[in-house]
Amino acid sequence: MDRLICGDVGFGKTEVALRAIFCIVSAGKQAMVLAPTIVLAKQHFDVISERFSKYSNIKVALLSRFQSKAEKEMYFNMIEQGQLDIIVGTHALLGSRVVYSNLGLLVVDEEQRFGVKQKEKIASFRSSVDVLTLSATPIPRTLYLALTGFRDASLISTPPPERVPIKTRMSAYNKETLISAIKYELDRGGQVFYVLPRIKGLEEVKDFLEQSFPDVEIAVAHGQQYSKQLEDTMEQFEQGEIKILICTNIVESGLDIQNANTIIIQDVQLFGLAQLYQLRGRVGRADKEAHAHLFYPDKSMLTDQALERLAALEQCRELGQGFQLAETDMGTRGFGTIFGEQQTGDVGNIGVDFFFEMLFESLSKVDEHRVISVPYQSVQIDLNINPHLPSDYINYLENPMEIINGAEKAAETDIWGLMQFTENLRRQYGKEPCSMEILLKKLYVRRMAADIGITRIYASGKMVGMETNMSRRVFKLMTDSMSSETHRNSLVFDGNEIKAELLLELPRAQLLNWIFQCIAELHACLPALIKY
Incomplete structure (x- = not known):
């Protein structure tokens, strides 16, 4: 579920x-x-x-x-x-x-x-x-x-019995209106939330309210307080000992305090639409009529988006309109990328139906753009090149067989594991000799070949062949993305093989280096394709 x-x-x-x-x-x-x-x-x-x-x-x-x-x-x-x-x-x-x-x-x-x-x-x-x-x-x-x-x-969608809608008033900041709203709530024995968007202004507001209401217990709550201090403050407010709680939006989520039936939200333009709706929901949880006073500095200073948010909140005054508000928010901000990290986005600019039409059309073409990797062990490198490590390097290594087996194991895992192994090897023993470099390049070629669906690499005279499971469409996409024009122009797709005709027959070490560079360029195109 x-x-x-x-x-x-x-x-x-x-x-x-x-x-x-x-x-x-x-x-x-x-x-x-x-x-x-x-x-x-x-x-x-x-x-x-x-x-x-x-x-x-x-x-x-x-x-x-x-x-x-x-x-x-x-x-x-x-x-x-x-x-x-x-x-x-x-x-x-x-x-x-x-x-x-x-x-x-x-x-x-x-x-x-x-x-x-x-x-x-x-x-x-x-x-x-x-x-x-x-x-x-x-x-x-x-x-x-x-x-x-x-x-x-x-x-x-059904409200609890006896629940009445919250009366919402939105206006420019006014000290007289603010004091009147708090006095009204205190006179009927209730409690007040006073919410600001930032911690910075909390103490200033506390000083102002203590001057206006000298005999009323006032406290501050925010996320940077010590846990015991925050816990004690919230407990005292819940038990009715604190009458006015000045806080950040730490109280936004789920708090259920029956006797708090007035909320003051200052600098309302700095809150999100869902935040404002959640904050407003902190009051009106009993059968008393609740009040939400939303203050902004000056309407001329508000952005178009802020005005849209406030207008949407004014429209959703009735009980049970959180879902409609979320729909409005989705229409305003867009719904982002379904398969990515973005949680909102400008999908509204092209229209929801057209967006999904494009999405499903693209999904239907997945097969044309996918690369099917093959198991590392199934890749054959038939180049007749078997380097021998020099004796002084073997003596220099602490455990040569363990290091070579470690390189093979890293290559079996993934390309990043092999790169990490190479980095650690060089950090511990310095730059490897030519024969060790050839050994590592063979592992890199085999690993990258497995990732892009190449099962065999061989050489015959001036011709290099690579047997593959990729489609002609994928081959074209990959070669079009290659930065080296030399490599791009030398590759042709023939049946289930990628072939390259070299100008002359290269020595085995140089040939391996050429294949390594070519495979690395093809491998770099993977992020643009769908990998299975």
Whole structure:
């Protein structure tokens, strides 16, 4: 399973995840819950611990960068030995040190907050583990993959009972309006989020609010604070001891504080569309009417994109419109490259339908552009050249047979392994003699030939032949990309062979060097082709 659960903030995505986790743990497997911030991870840990407190056999743990090395090592061992059933954490869960005993489910909360590299790691789980992705406003590429059927998706569109829409007001920054909004919330016994895009201005805002509200408990929260300080601040705010929390968008993801029903967002033009929607969703989680006040410095200073974002947010004022907002975001930014790293892009400029028409047309021509590599061991080099290493070089090497076997083993792996071996050899023993260079060149030729589908290389007089499985189309693409005109003009494609007619018959060492240069140029064309 690889399913996207798309639902508005507070609509029950976490509840769906909890039930899926229970099913997996009941079947004797482990579940991993991945959150983008330590604040949200801690909240998930508390909710899951409380929910499964009646089941003494279910062990839950929280893993994050704020823990000591000893604590982490203990948890790593428990995870590997299967002593933990549910592991909650941030990006630390994606580290190579975390080895699971029997992972059955991966829950990714606030998917839009993770970067490409983390998603590549998450994708590596999908072949063997069920993946449940939760998001109120999925990024454009994720949304389009769901809409086109590349990924399964479920939409939660029913709001909780008694939930009322958040009243959103957008205006230029005004101190009187700001103080009035905070006073209104405090007078009715509520709490206030005050969000800024950067850490730099938090203390200035705190000083201003302390002057305006001297008897009110005010605190600051951001990601650069020590873990204990941040944890204590969030706990005090959750318990109602702190009335105004001045913070960055660290509170964007998943926080559920029922008594906080007003949010102030300053410099709104510096936030993304999904960020603003998520921030607005931090309030209005109870049956009280919530208010979101969005302030910008001056409308004349805003870019066209910022104005588009604000207009879209103003339109999506009703409950359950996170999905529509994500669609608007996709239309504005494009959905990026489906098979690459770019998560947004200007696909809108050519139109979605035309883009996919071009995509599927290109995919239908894959066979014309593919290179089928062959096993390294199957490549034959029939050049009748067998160099003998000089005795003084053999004596100089610590273990000659081990080094030569190491070179062969590196060549069997891949071209990068062989290059690394050569570099290490030269670093340890200096530049190799001519006979060792010939030996290495034979390995390079064989390795590169295997990568581009050449099974045999031979020489007959002035003619060099290379038996291959590549098509004439691929041969033309490769030779057109060659930088050396001499090599390009000497190669011809004949049936299942690439042939080269030299001007004269070369000595074997020079012939190997010519073949090495020619094969290296062909090999350099691989990134432009589809390799199987």
